[in-house]
Amino acid sequence: MSLPSLAPIPGLLLPLANRAEQSWRTAVAGLEGGHGLDDWSAERWSAFHRVSAASDFFIEQSLRDPLMLLELVRAGELDRSFAPGELCRQVADVVQAAATDDELGRALRRQRTRQQIRIIWRDLNRQADLIETCRDLSDMADASIDQAYRWLYQRHCQQFGTPTGHRSGEPQQMVILGMGKLGAVELNLSSDIDLIFAYPEGGETVGAKRALDNQEFFIRLGQRLIKALDPMTVDGFVFRVDMRLRPYGSSGALVLSFNALEQYYQDQGRDWERYAMIKARVVAGDQVMGAQLLSLLRPFVYRRYLDFSAIEALRTMKQLIQQEVRRKGMADNIKLGAGGIREVEFIAQAFQLIHGGRDLSLQQRPLLKVLTILEGQGYLPGEVVSELREGYEFLRYTEHAIQSIADRQTQMLPDTPQDQARIAFMMGFDNWTAFHEQLMAWRGRIDWHFRQVIADPDEEEVIDEGELIVGGEWLPLWEEVQDDAAACAQLEEAGFVDAPKALKQLAALRSSPQLRSMQRLGRERLDAFIPRLLAQAVEHANPDLVLERVLPLVEAVARRSAYLVLLTENPDALRRLLTLCAASPWIAEQITRFPLLLDELLNERRLFKPPLAPELAAELRERLTRIPEDDLEQQMEALRNFKLAHRLRVAASEIAGSLPLMKVSDYLTWLAEAILEQVLALAWRQTVAKYGTPQRANGSLCDPGFIIVGYGKVGGIELGHGSDLDLVFIHDGDPNAETDGAKPIDGAQFFTRLGQRIIHLLTAQTNSGQLYDVDMRLRPSGASGLLVSSLGAFERYQESEAWTWEHQALVRARVLVGCKQVGAAFENVRASILSRARDLPTLRQEVSEMRAKMRGNLGTRITAAGTAENAYEATVPFDLKQDAGGIVDIEFMVQYAALAWSREHPALLRYTDNIRILEGLEQAGLMPVTDASLLREAYKAFRAVAHRQALQKEAGVVTGDQFVVERQHVRRIWSELGLS
Template identity: 25%
Template sequence: MTVPGRRSSTFSRLLRHGFTDPSAAERLLDLPELAALRGDSVLLDALGATADPDLALRGLVRLVEAQPEEERRGLTTTLLSAKPFRDRLLGVLGTSEALADHLARHPRDWQALVTYEAADLHPGVADFERGLAEATDPVSLRVAYRRCLLAIAARDVCGTIDVAQTAAELADLATATLRAALALARAAAPEDAARCRLAVIAMGKCGGNELNYVSDVDVIFVGEPADGTDEAKALQAATRLASHLMRICSETTVEGTIWPVDANLRPEGRNGPLVRTLSSHLAYYQRWAKTWEFQALLKARAVAGDPQLGAAYIDAVSPLVWKAAERENFVSDVQKMRRRVVDNIPVGQVDRELKLGPGGLRDVEFAVQLLQLVHGRSDATLHSGSTLDALAALAAGGYVGRADAAQLDDAYRFLRAMEHRIQLYRLRRTHLVPEAEEDLRRLGRSLGLRTDPVAELGREWRRHAAVVRRLHEKLFYRPLLDAVAQLAPGEIRLSPKAAGQRLEALGYADPAAALRHLEALSSGVSRKAAIQRTLLPVLLGWFADSADPDAGLLGFRKVSDALGKTPWYLRLLRDEGAAAENLARVLSAGRLAPDLLLRAPEAVAILGDPEGLKPRGRDHLEQEVLAAVGRAEGPEQAVVAARGVRRRELFRTAAADLIGSYGTEDSPRTADPGDLVDRVGQAVTDLNAATIAGALRAVVRAEWGEELPTRFAVIGMGRFGGHELGYGSDADVLFVHEPREGVDEQEAARAANQVVTEMRRLLQLPTADPPLLIDADLRPEGRNGPLARTLKSYEAYYRRWSLVWESQALLRAEPMAGDRELGERFIALVDPLRYPADGLGEDAVREIRRLKARMETERLPRGADPTLHAKLGRGGLSDVEWTVQLLQMRHGRAEPGLRTTRTRAALAAALAAGLIGADEAQTLDEAWVLATRVRNAVMLVRGRPGDTFPSEPRELAAVGRYLGYGPGHVGEMVDDYRRVTRRARAVVEELFYGA
């Protein structure tokens, strides 16, 4: 009977200790059976420390009630006096209703939790076999199994063993149970036992020493005849023994089941014989097995029966497992299998599926197994059936980043702990997270989450699942994996002689030098060397898929030497998308991009960022350049900083161009070369405009502070104004200024000319970067005229002295830097000149034609082939541009679409206006794009500008690869160029010359 007034204090204490039904708990504590325990605060504290104090108290009452009268005192005394026992017993009772049921049925089994010696903490198979030794039938085996399981659960919930040790102990208990069940089967049929040798091979989680509390135990049976026995009769006997073993473990008795034994991973699955000979197994695996079967065999482990036969099976199938990655489409098959698993989850369960769903345990296991199978061919340290051990080996070998491995390990342990606790409650096979709040509360508390268990559990689960999903996508779908899997085994680890022969076969001109590079990159036992050994076999193939493999490998060594102590570099190449392949393409495609990269090796990071190859817009670039200039101490340092930005962005543009031109496994060759040309032209134009803006700011700051005495603008001309710059193009410009109010014109002119002179000096300081030359020769009076003029001066000159070629040049005029409003007023000034209201008179047309003809004869370099000169030759850039510009000057006033500085846009506008036919427009556009790409290719390949194809064979081949022509097709490339430009010249003759 509860004493009046005591209820409220006990009630509140029970609430504080985590009881959700204090009233029921009070009634239970008042039962006579708990009289010896009732007043002890230690017991209440221990109950409050469990996952579910209400469940623990109910289980304790049932256990005490089930004790014989003479033994009850021993239980209560031990419970009060021995803290380790108290924590273990109540911890189990507060976590597992099923084990509480077992203790109620077998009340003396609590004594299995009393001993707490060091030797008891981590029992092995032999210890569990002793615990099962007294079992003489399936029922007593189940009881003994549950008693052993009770001890494992006690160690688990008290934190004596971690989740990996728990899983290993469960696998050891399963091994002991399979042995005990086989012994019972043999005892029941001694004549069958005498006829055959039978080995039991554990698969899945049991084979991997990472079993759940409740799980199918996957096995494969191998049988051989005993001496003198017919094979057929021996296999029949072995099949009867195997079937009996499965029934002993799987059938339901008054003590329930142990677990189902599943043999469906055997050859041919359910349709195949339950027991096969070793030779039959091998014949199947060598001829018929699918990819997933080799993945399953990765965890195979002999656990029961004939030990020699089991060992022979493992020895025979292991080499097949580690050759599986050489199968055609191996990586994609494994990836498809994982996707099928997710697709088959019922829609209503996806968000609760702890094992199979996205971000679940299978994501970790599949990623680890795929990496093992690909890299384990040449690295025996990866040959582990345990997920966490294999993950640690992958990290140690450099195949997975340490931080990624640590996060994955942490997440996997948390998810497995959730799975264990969910199953432990009722010992049912489930991987679904419960929905009821009381179940979630118990689950959260069992994992140490006590402040707000339900909310904390949800947050932790989502966090770990997100980590798993992210890293699964990163590792499981890593492009490098497929490339490594496609290598022959000998290519992964080559002897020096074999490597030299392999390099020569791949097209390396100097195999000895290449071997030295490989040795320097991959020798030693460091993590860096290990990662390089993984990368290099694949990179060698990618370098070989270029015109100059030797240059690619040399560039890679230089970049690796420069970034050798940078932790993110090799991690980037190993982990991030197509970074390694992108780098290989860039390093082996010519001189420009590698030279830029070696001056700023950290730009490698651009290649691993999906957004990294997209060009930055002018506003973004100008902002960055001006900020860098603002931090510099003087004008020289400011321009150095601006050049640093330009160098990085030139590399970004060149890399994107090369990768788009070559294509990669994930991103095939860009279909429209015109897109590449436009992107390069716009990117280089924006970059040079930002650099000039930076030089202008640097000069003004150094001499005048924040404001120049005259407003000043830089007008882009030629390809600069047309947004069509190539990698080696000069920047044609005009400089315009306008004195500020109250400033003398002569003072303004001196300031403007000083700015121009200093800008040109700074931009022409010696550097290893591609030069940015400012060319102002298109200004009025050419080289004889002043570098900078006022807006009024330009107006006076153009009104009185302007020639037709100057009006034509102004078609490309566009403000690029400096005072925007002044630049716009300059454009308004010149619009009537470049788009005359009455079009062009015949005299002007004749003058333009005469100038063009004169340029063709006088400016083409001596000895140059006019059919192959991209700028001035037949059907080249000049032909197309002068034709388009003539159309602009004639019709620009009437057709707004023609008022553009861009050649291709003006050509499209002329087509839209009906000024040119579709065939003619396509012919001119194709020739212009091709000629522009040839010039860009020459600069990329040689590292210096050029207007015609290189004569050196390797350089010519590299230009061909850039343009889409494979090895041996450079002649076809030159023929195609001549054909395209010849057709363009015919159009020019008609449209420009009026032929």
């Protein structure tokens, strides 16, 4: 395309040009008595009017410093092209005169403004073509970066010493790579600059009092360099610096060694980083070492084989961009929209990535050169290349026109009549309509050619149907393609309350050690997953909470990326994961600790419908039969995995509302019993294999002659999500008779070791955690007693030595697993002990004293365990379990009633759970129907809240103004039973 023609200034813009002339004459008059413009020709004034009518930036800067434009005119720099190196020498002169960092920044900014005025003047007056304009802008960037770097490097070495390589012993310089348009010498009028900082090798500084690691030296230097170029000051800015193309993006180290860069791109480099690296060029620092670095990285960019996978990758990237364009309403973006600048770049890059490894001529940076090679080498027909070239140049001239108005980095077509008139005028058209028709014609041709090269022939118009990459609108945010402000705006628009926090959490994930050590395949899987995660998270009422709870899981499974694939390819499983994590931090923590639980999310029917007790036991038996008997490690893992999976299913069902409280406890208790059955079988088999089988007093072999008795919650069929197991071990073997094995021991030792083995199997920590915490303190004589008691010893202890509170505990005791004969005998002993005749005043006193002791030690102090006048206020806590009127009060009343009346009403001993004992008291007429019902409902209500609190990882405490009526009734019934 030839240069856009010069059009007359339209009437809408003439007032701008006239006001600019008036202001300019006034400003110069203040400087030189009005004589500075005496030698301005009509042609000069015409050129001034053109630029003033088009560019607010030009006139603002010229008025701010009138001498700058006058000097450019007198030096003749507005009327000629610069010779090679001339612009760099000008920058070097002003940099060398600087004495401080502040003076350096000021000098660079003034020089940038000077060159912008010159470049805009020449561009809008058609004195420079597109290539010259881009070259001057790129040269200005190169010179600013390099001269600032050299100035800072010298002073940095004076302060910290000279960085020196460990291996070479040579002084080290930084290598600064320019990426994107800077790397291709295609910078636009208001472009930012994408940079990557590197240094050749590790080592430390020499010549200073304290040596500094080379990386730390260059990080500090890089920070000073960015500060010299990037911030907006009263003098403007030099170039906006974007460092997000470096390895790991914003979360990565600012500067990396050559080895670290090579390793990163070899192991983790992604497709979009290949595209970026096509245009990488050494713009500052050590040019010789920079050439070596680019040589090291070339195999990452250009494959030796024909790489047709690049087409699919480019297609995916384009689809993502188009989703973003639609989401942000950017159809008028001449860079990213359909038929825009990016599509021409993609066409060229497709051929470069596919063929560049073999055809070295394609290893070029400037796009126009690549197009020429594509035509010359026969990759594309000449007429196609001609259209692409002309369309691209038209778009780039338009881009410069847009940016020259206010020196803003934008590619959006303006929507105001004045700025539309400016664009049409700068592009040589009489009006906006004529310009826009030509623009859309070029965009249509570019888009057509793009589709021939890039678009998927099997997907007709998929792009227009919105059936694109799931969550693709979030990929730019995840890959840091957009700045933080835009990312936060997108998060807020999607429903995040604290967008900066969410963005910080994503950045922390990106910088985590797990992600840094990921291989390329894993990173690609993560890049596919995160946008889907965000897309589903924003469907929840509280996406902030979802993200906070799920990101630790993502970090935990990052290096086992098959889990990411599972969630990516199963959106329903991902949806269930987010729902469960949003509902319960406990579930989120469990899945994070044990990612194998993600498999449970695949089957919705199984997840929300846990099996009944017989099915549970059968499933576990079947799992263990597949494992060799001597593989203890695998057996222990299988037990733990089984427990984790079914506990998750119960919690999920409770959250979904498909399991009421009582059923939740039933299932958790059945799960414990199924596990205990297999643990006992394993422990028995291992102990017998080592010592032989123990004997009973009559000489028969035990088979196993052993039971596990459950107390507390497991005995009362009231297990919660994090409950431990209160257990007692009992046997009916002969303590003195030896086992019949090769290494015989007496029965007492055998059963002790069997009990120890059981506890080990239950409590040992493996990769999947432990099965249960076990509490054995309810055995005869507590912690000082034998680990395992014979049935006879247990009976004698209960008859003559046990305290009343131990008999209370026995009310909730039942056989969980083991020998049926011993179990039946235990039940007889239990019934005999509990149904003894008791002195009721003494019983009431002992139960009351024990309860008072517990309240004193465990209740809420500021309310005297719920008994003080302030106990029902909203400002104080109520402990659901320990405070007066709570769970333990109800349990103590039930236990008191069983001990007091089971002699006359043995049916009270049939069950061990509080609900059914209360029903028994009601049926026997020992408690009014209303009172029994009140206690049952209060007990269930308290426990339901405690369950919910556990799933929220919160203590079983609520505010004092809750359950006031229930607590008052419980305390009333407590008093009516004569308890104090």
